[in-house]
Amino acid sequence: MELEDLLNKYFGYTAFKTGQKEVISALLNGENTLAMLPTGTGKSLCYQLPGYIFKGHILIISPLLSLMQDQVDQMKRFGEKRVVALNSFLTHIEKEQVLNVLNQYKFIFISPEMLQVPYIIKKLQSLSISLFVIDEAHCISQWGYDFRPDYSKLGEIRKSLCNPLTLALTATATVNVRQDIIQSLGLSKVTKVESTIDRPNIGFYVEEIADYRDKERRVLELVDRLPKPGIVYFSSKKAAEQMAELLSYQQNYRSSVYHGGLEQDSRILIQQQFIHNQLDVICATSAFGMGVNKENIRFVIHFHMPMQIESYLQEIGRAGRDGNPSIAILLYSPGDELLPIQLAEAELPSDQQLDWLFNRTDFAIRTNNRGFKLTNTLKELGGFSDVQWRIVEDLLNRPIQDTSSLQQIKEMLQDFTKKRLKAKKNNIFRMKQWIDTKFCRRQFILEYFNDRLITEVNPCCDRCGLDIRNYHSAEDRPQVELLEVTWMDYLRKLLTNSELSK
Template identity: 55%
Template sequence: MNLESKLYEFFSLSSFRPGQKEAITALLEHKHTLAMLPTGTGKSLVYQLPGKLLKGTVIIISPLLSLMQDQVEQMKMNGEKSVVAINSFLTWQERNEVFKQIRQYKFVFISPEMISSEFILNILKKLEIGLFVIDEAHCISQWGYDFRPEYQNLGNVRNQLGNPLTLALTATATPSIRDDIKASLSLVDVKEVIYSVDRPNIALKVEMLAGGVEKKKRLEELTVDLQGPGIIYFSSKKLAEQMAAELKRKSGKRINAYHGGMSQEDRILIQQQFLNGQLDIVCATSAFGMGINKDNIRFVIHYHFPTQVESFLQEIGRAGRDRKESISILLYVPGDEMLAYQLIETELPNELQLKQLKRSLLQYSTYEEWSKKERTLMLGQFSETQWRILAANVQLEGKLVKEIVDKLEDFAQYCVSRLAIKKQSIQHMLSWVHLNSCRRAFLTGYFEEAEIRMNPVCCDNCGFSIASFYSKEKTNNERNNEVDSWKKQLAFILNMKSGPAYE
């Protein structure tokens, strides 16, 4: 089979990106495949093309509702009509219609939580599944940076579906995480297609600043100077909105904010405006970027300190998908990492919260008894994320309180271990920020890759000119300033007056 001709037939593309053809070939040879391909290399094509060529339904597990919706919309815009996402955006009636017509869909996107439902599993068991895809597969490993407890049941789900041909996709996973993914899914005889995390066309730069005022001023300068389009990442939804409004006013550029607290309609609108070139810059939280298929993003700035190397690489990887030179800039003020530490400490329940829960539970015999009287009040003591992780780990439903309390002891130990890993991740990121040697070599070394080749657009420690990333207007102004400066120096040397009359 000539895969290039099929690529052109279905997607009007003339060539594959790195790793795509190898992974697709393995799947067409019915080999389970683990593909680690850098952000921006078109991972979705790796299941879409074989999905069109293999018999049966393609099930795609996706971790985020927004990502799922984006991928479905993109496929529909590209002419694929037999695609659906089974998620909470569907009404009960719409979901029932999808279940009735499930055999008509070639591509079915679903969350790990929903596919674990016995009702939905029984529906899917009736299908001929040609390909079982786990997107963002690093979420499976409890030692990974973005572990989702709901992902750990996917090995069991896969088994119940008859162990279909499986594709695990990720952009960032160390060798030990990849081993964990294979073990969790019970995959044997796996074809691994592993490409470097390095994106050689993205220059890496860290700017050390004295304080918050200087940092804000520098961001304003970069917003004006840099060639767009671009993304600026923040850890705070509120600050993303405030800075978007302020930068828009001061720069005159088309800038808007994007974060998970916005309505679905507003998020889709901003995504479409950015994709269509109606926005120059998006000030965003980490919720923005997944599924954003925009080739010409020229810069990514991190205003706040990233909590781990892996997510940092995913975010900067949204730049330069057209393989043209782009730049990543991290703005750092000493002590910025403290916010990162605060963020990770609120992701998991702390010792006090777990003690309060245990004390509340011990007044009852079963979870159901406790739930009727105390659950609503107790939920107010936990964030949505904290409770979701606790519920997935402890599995409260239908248990005696004694069983739950025993499990809470284990969960408390898990929280301690997990927090230690996250703190270590921040330390890795901090080491990268303070590095005096090649930043790119550090990142590839983190993923245990062979040493990289020398790169003309590498990092600030290897030397490159940030001016090459400035807009043409900035470059012309600098050139004019340099000419003016040269004329003034010459006039001074010749003891002449400088001015228009002498030009």
Template identity: 40%
Template structure:
């Protein structure tokens, strides 16, 4: 479609689309509901940004992280696309009011699933011509929505309030059951589905055993002394992120910082910016870091602790090598690591005694509605537990008034979600501890793909060497135009 290529060059100065971008955009332009799973670095954001700039009206982008919103807005503004905004807690009351009063002047509005639930926000948005409802990082609906951020589960209702605009759901990794959960939660009717391969052939995959924590630290330092920079080290906790970043600075000549959800937003923004601009060698981070980070030259992703599911693993290693050059994914494994993810899953839910106590407390206060604030103040709930309990308590009471059955309903939900999460964890661990089969082949099979050919540097089982020096010599492609090289220099990747 020549018209799309014209607008692609007009707004983004690109002459060609990446694989599947054009087909997705064509379907979006015909007002179809679309689900697209595209590998990290394949230009997912362009699939809603370009239609937003061409179509009349406002495109709403549901985005999970404040830093991700800010990063995308700044990139668009650097490209000269000014009619875009992020509505979030960074803003002052005056700034929020200005955005809501001038919605008709924007083409793209980034907003979190929590912010869009606010009455004044939804009221103003409902008065607009919404051309597209995009859900970025849509796997969060399945991975975060049911427990941590239940507002994800309300997005289909929000979309109805906004006049049921066409929906585009985007993710980089979703196994078939996660895809089904996303489609069900968003209630997408007759969606067009695009599933690109999750295989990132320029990333070699390595799992390295370590007998205990001390050996893991030594292996980590050994790798960091020889791996090309920059890189990311994923850990399981905030405390570990801080300790490892200090250790790296003390035992190597590298600059290293920690990044996690317990830091102030200002500190997180500063560290993210330093990393993007090449002022930091290594980021030790929890899974709060990396989503939407547009840094094409990350040379390695090292998992000091493994994630709870293969979807997260694919998301996280996909942050390496977005420039197409050889990169490495290394996972350190130890039997000691098995305790933490199980404990983490258990702690994601309120305990049965808490549920019983909260139910009694609510029943005693007949006039008291079940709310997050009430549960935290009167029942000692953590915020995420209060959010979970409130969501399913209210869901039950929307369909039934039998108070004596609501506790059993919530406990069944918990049991089902725990079972699902432990199954995903078991699949992750089976992949980690299987030393007989090509790791890439098993990953592809998990996501419903077949391995057709192997890259030269495939995985450790197939003989890949993550430290082979010639892998990391950057040679510009003969097919690169001067415009492509200039865009690469300024990190202008879609």
């Protein structure tokens, strides 16, 4: 049976989207595959369709609980009952029930943190895993914009599961990050499917705004004029909350806020309300994005400057999945780059924190030469954030040479944080270059990813003559100016005719 016939049989589609067929064909040929496909092109189908062909189980590692849950719910709505998510949403009893009948599930979604539990690994080792899938694979690379220590251990996990056929999926990874993914997973032979990251139907628009208050006013104005639904991204939870309130109470829009500080149930509820058209606008931090499978998002506004081009591309990729024109607007005020620099510094443990930690005698006791005594008390006393502490735990729980002194180990940790901070600052600098460029914004992004323009877009950005008013709601488009143009054309015609009559 042809792949198109299987596509129609299981999903009701008649044609594949960009890159899907190439990825599926490679997997069916038994080839480990790294797929870089643009957001909105249906990466999940790349493992779901082979899942109906392969006899064994499909194990999908996913970084976000909300993303995992959304994909599970989606598959169930399409009639697939043999799907489950192993994550912290399950109670202890529910988890035990699932694990007791794990062999009955065809598609098993799991968080990378759950894969660190020996009992879970033992259960998975008893299964015949036909495909090992890593979603958002850029999280593997320490140079990727969303590096997660638990993702970096997936190569070891894969090895413990007898190196099953592997699919690594991402939408935003530079050449270096892609190579890092391959090495980290221990893939000796890999088929690469690297489609263009370009989304021709999304226009780019950067607008310089004087200050914070003017930005607030401009967001209210844009939301009022642009067709809904849309997303407004912030780097601050408080700013997102304030804007959601302004949109709700001042302009009477159905808006809500989404960030990592909300309870899991609240986040899922808000995400589902947005997907099912019960909300017009979401004011969100970067916690909102992956797994939001909504086709008709018409605009994405960035209130604050993103920390890197990769995350910016990931976030604006929520828009225009139906193929219709959409707009990505970034509002910039002089000095905005200081906030992402502060956030980058706050993500990593400082030298002062590491000095304090290594001077604690209760910490500096190695256990079997494999690590140190790490407790939540030390985390709290040292003022470490969750992200900082995860980095410390990951580096200090790795096997340590017997001959390594405490000073050498501390210097190793400090060296890692310095390199990581330098990489982050370079990313911020490149994002600022994109904001300041006098040339085509789309071309800048394509060159950053070693990509090239395939579909001509004109005008594609504010540097190429894009007029944001053309994205306004139909009733709010500049009819007066269109009439003026028509009138000017008429005058030119009269003048031309009079010249010809002479």
